[in-house]
Every structure is written in structure tokens, then in C-alpha cells.
Amino acid sequence: MLDLAHSISEKRARDVMTTPVVTIGPDETARAAAEAMLRLRVSGLPVVDAEGRPLGVVSEGDFRFADAATRQRQREAWVKILSGGQDMAGEYLDTLDREAETVRQIMARPALSVDEDAPVSEVGDLMGAHRVKRILVLRAGAVVGVVTRADLLRFFAPEEPAPSRPVTPEVFDAARQEARFRLKQLKRAEAAPPAAPKIPEGGATAAELKAMVNQFEQSKSRVKDDAQRQAKEKRDELVKELLASRFSDQELAHLMTLAREAARRGETGVAALTFPTALCTDGGRAINLPDPQWPATLQGKAADFFLRWDKDLRPLGFALSARIATFPDGFPGDAELSLVWGR
Structure with missing residues (x-):
């Protein structure tokens, strides 16, 4: 019983509707x-x-x-056709032409839908409250299916044989009340607090x-945030120091020594100065x-090194190249100026 109630609680209109x-x-x-209803053997159509x-x-x-006698006679013809007869009375359809020209004039509105x-x-609940035989099912506002009393009866009471006659409101309400009772039982069962699990000695719960x-x-x-903060503070101090300092004669002499050693190794250039890109205006x-x-x-x-190169080293045939040496987090980090002498 609870399995059926659980199924009812989870199912949606799309699961029971007739479509297309x-x-x-x-x-x-x-x-x-x-003509459409007679051909399809249905008792109603969505407009x-x-x-x-x-x-x-x-x-x-x-x-x-027009009169009770005609209505009864046409009713009998309708029932005959819906129950399997093949005759379609022309008089019946002619009477429809005389009584109403369009569907708009005779349809019931508004259409109940979900x-x-x-x-x-x-x-x-909607079907029971309004005592209707069918509810339209919508997707993005358009009709995609229909749910009838018979559809819900088969769902609420699957153990009952399919009815051979139209489902009456009384039969439908009884099945709906039974399904509602099962849902209440399910909710009470689900609301009952589960027994506390026993944790093995020395163990722990997944939450812990x-x-x-x-x-x-x-x-x-x-730790990462502290390291990044300290690195930024150190970098800011370095930028301040480099903004105030100059490329000394001792550094220039050391650079030339490095250039000689690099040339002996067959290299055509040497890094002269590495500095944070914050030292650049852009x-x-x-x-x-x-x-x-x-x-x-x-x-x-x-800037001072560039001027020293332009004044002292360029006349000696040295070229100068610049590149971004590091890209932390995808952004320029350190720039590098290199002294180049080619081959």
C-alpha cells in the first residue's frame, strides 16, 4: 500500500495523461x-x-x-456509434449545422488545465472539485495531453478491473479518497524519526x-591567503626600492663579466635586469x-639601465630585448631586459 502511495506522491500529470x-x-x-468525436470515439475535444x-x-x-424527441433520437444514434456501430446518421449531423455554426458558440469555457x-x-482534486470528466495538460502554455477520470482511476486503483462504462463522479471520488488516505499514511511513515545509528567505537559519522x-x-x-599577502607586501617594497635606485657602475661591470662567460658557452645573450611589471607605467x-x-x-x-645601454653599450654593438618572464594567474608578473650580441 505504501509503495503505491509513494508512487502517487511522485507522479506528475505527464505520467498519466493521454498524448498526443x-x-x-x-x-x-x-x-x-x-464527426471528429464520432470517428475517434471520444466524448470531448479540447478547443x-x-x-x-x-x-x-x-x-x-x-x-x-430543437426538441426533446429529436434530442433523444440523436442521443441514441450517438450512443450507438460510440459503442461500436458504424452508421453515422446524416440527420444527426444536419441538426448540428442548424443548431450552431461554430465550435466557439457551443464550447464550455474556460478549459480546466494544469x-x-x-x-x-x-x-x-481539481477534477473532483469541478465535477468534470477531463483536465487538459499544458507544456509552456500549449495543450500536450489530457487526463480523464478513467486515466486517474486506473492510477488510483490499479488493482480494480478497468471499467467497461464511463466512470461516474461517485466512483472517481471514492478512488480519489482512497488514494488520499494512502498518501497520509505515507507522510506519517516518512515523518517518523529514524532510529539513531550506532557509531562503532573510535568511528565517526560522515557529517563529522x-x-x-x-x-x-x-x-x-x-595559509594561502597569508602567503599571498606577504608576497604582495614584499613585492610592493621591492617596487619602491627599484623606483628609487639606479643601475650602478659595479652592476654594469658584473653584467659584462656575465656576457663574456655566456659567450664562451656559445650563448648570444644574457639577462641584464629582472623586475616586477609594476615598475612599468602600464x-x-x-x-x-x-x-x-x-x-x-x-x-x-x-629606465636607468635603458639609458646606460643607450649611452654606453649600444655604441659597442649590443642590442637590448625585453620580454615578460612570468605570468602568475595568467597576468604579467616579472619583466626581463636582456643584453644581446648575436652571432
Whole structure:
């Protein structure tokens, strides 16, 4: 019983609807609606606009006749055809033409509908409250299916044989109440607090272990943040120092010694100065492009070295190259100026 109730609680209108569903437009003739219902052996059709949005429902009870005798005679013809007879009385359809020209004139409105994600229990409550035989099912506002009393009865009471006659409101309400009772039992069973699990000696719950992992991650994050903060502070101090310093004669002499050693190893250049891109007015963007005007962005010691190269080393045939040496987190980090002598 609880398994069935659980199924009811999870199912949606799309799970029980009949689809695809035949619809009819509001400007179709009543005769066309009657012919469609007779051919499909259904007692009603959804009426929709050009976008498939519901406007109403036309059913057997919406067709009217001139007098009681004619109504009874046509009713018998209707029942005969729906129960399997093949004769379609022309007089019956002619009477429809005289009584109403379009579906719009005879349809019931508004059409009761639900979204395809509506719970089955909600569909049953709506059908019971309004005493209707069918509910339209919508997707993005358009009709995609229909749920009838018989559809829900098969769902609420699957152990009962399929009814051979139309489902009466009384039969439907009884099945719906039984399903509601089962749902209440299910909710009471699910609401009962589960027995507390016994933790083995020295063991722990998954929640406790998860908390330990979270503490570790938070600690690691704090260590990383502290390291980044300290590195930034150190870098800021270096930038201040480089802004105020110059490329000395001793450094130039040391650079020439490095150049000789590199040449003996067959190398054609040597790194002369590495500095944070914060020393550049544009954060190293011109060097990274590269832009021929990159020397104009240099400041402090980097600018002073460029002037020393231009004055003392360029006349000796040395070239100067610049590049971004590091890219922390994808952004320019350190720039490098190199003395180049070629081959």
C-alpha cells in the first residue's frame, strides 16, 4: 500500500495523461467537431487557438437539439456509434449545422488545465472539485495531453478491473479518497524519526568527517591567503626600492663579466635586469604586446639601465630585448631586459 502511495506522491500529470491529443479550433463547425468525436470515439475535444493554447472544451453535452424527441433520437444514434456501430446518421449531423455554426458558440469555457509537472493528486482534486470528466495538460502554455477520470482511476486503483462504462463522479471520488488516505499514511511513515545509528567505537559519522575536511580546506585557504599577502607586501617594497635606485657602475661591470662567460658557452645573450611589471607605467602591457614604444613605460632602475645601454653599450654593438618572464594567474608578473650580441 505504501509503495503505491509513494508512487502517487511522485507522479506528475505527464505520467498519466493521454498524448498526443486531438484538438479542434474555435472557428471549426460543430459538424466537424461531432464527426471528429464520432470517428475517434471520444466524448470531448479540447478547443485551442493557433498556438495550441486552451480556449475551452467541446463535449457531447454541448450539442443542443430543437426538441426533446429529436434530442433523444440523436442521443441514441450517438450512443450507438460510440459503442461500436458504424452508421453515422446524416440527420444527426444536419441538426448540428442548424443548431450552431461554430465550435466557439457551443464550447464550455474556460478549459480546466494544469501544467505537465502538476502532481497527480492535484489533478484529481481539481477534477473532483469541478465535477468534470477531463483536465487538459499544458507544456509552456500549449495543450500536450489530457487526463480523464478513467486515466486517474486506473492510477488510483490499479488493482480494480478497468471499467467497461464511463466512470461516474461517485466512483472517481471514492478512488480519489482512497488514494488520499494512502498518501497520509505515507507522510506519517516518512515523518517518523529514524532510529539513531550506532557509531562503532573510535568511528565517526560522515557529517563529522565532512566537517574535518571543511576545517582543513579553510586552514589551507588561510595559509594561502597569508602567503599571498606577504608576497604582495614584499613585492610592493621591492617596487619602491627599484623606483628609487639606479643601475650602478659595479652592476654594469658584473653584467659584462656575465656576457663574456655566456659567450664562451656559445650563448648570444644574457639577462641584464629582472623586475616586477609594476615598475612599468602600464603594468608591462607594452612589453608583452610587444609595442616598439615599450622603453617609454620604464621607470626607476629599469629606465636607468635603458639609458646606460643607450649611452654606453649600444655604441659597442649590443642590442637590448625585453620580454615578460612570468605570468602568475595568467597576468604579467616579472619583466626581463636582456643584453644581446648575436652571432
